[in-house]
Amino acid sequence: MGITTKKRESWPPKGWPQFSGITQKSAQALVKDLKTARIYGLSYCVRSTPLYQLDGRYYCHTVDIAGWEYTIQNDSQEYPVLSFKLTDRYDQAQPMLDYISSVKVFARPIDVTAQNAKRAALAGLFLMKQVGEGFVPDPRRVLKVYRLLNAAPDIFKNIDPEEFKTVSYKDV
Numbered sequence: 187m188g189i190t191t192k193k194r195e196s197w198p199p200k201g202w203p204q205f206s207g208i209t210q211k212s213a214q215a216l217v218k219d220l221k222t223a224r225i226y227g228l229s230y231c232v233r234s235t236p237l238y239q240l241d242g243r244y245y246c247h248t249v250d251i252a253g254w255e256y257t258i259q260n261d262s263q264e265y266p267v268l269s270f271k272l273t274d275r276y277d278q279a280q281p282m283l284d285y286i287s288s289v290k291v292f293a294r295p296i297d298v299t300a301q302n303a304k305r306a307a308l309a310g311l312f313l314m315k316q317v318g319e320g321f322v323p324d325p326r327r328v329l330k331v332y333r334l335l336n337a338a339p340d341i342f343k344n345i346d347p348e349e350f351k352t353v354s355y356k357d358v
Contacts, residue, residue: 201275223258
């Protein structure tokens with residue numbers, strides 16, 4: 187006869203009350219643009235792994251937010267938007283920096299400082315909530331608002347500034 191154990195849910199992460207509003211570990215949202223005949227969207231996925239194999243009380247959560255775009259000419263583009271690792275926060279007295287690592291913006295690592303760690307968590311939380319509700323925000327604009335693009339200015343050094351113009355939802 188086998189022994190059954192009750193598996194603890196690893197999401198939302200311990201010590202992060204702001205993430206309690208995220209109920210699903212993965213979601214996606216898409217928008218159809220009929221004028222340009224393209225479909226674009228965002229998705230997020232959270233993978234949880236236990237920090238100590240036999241313990242199972244504390245987890246490390248890898249948050250990946252990605253975007254994609256498909257056109258009628260059969261062109262497709264998939265790109266990572268934001269990713270970071272979030273560890274269960276068992277000591278609220280320690281700074282947030284100790285629990286966030288491997289922050290990447292558009293697949294390029296940025297320096298993890300206390301400010302950038304907080305910004306990455308807040309930007310990720312915003313994007314995850316929007317996608318969970320079925321909305322598709324402009325990822326460049328969101329990362330610009332949370333000043334994560336400023337943390338890695340070489341990412342967009344050679345890109346034309348006209349590309350950053352946003353399309354209003356009235357035009358779509």
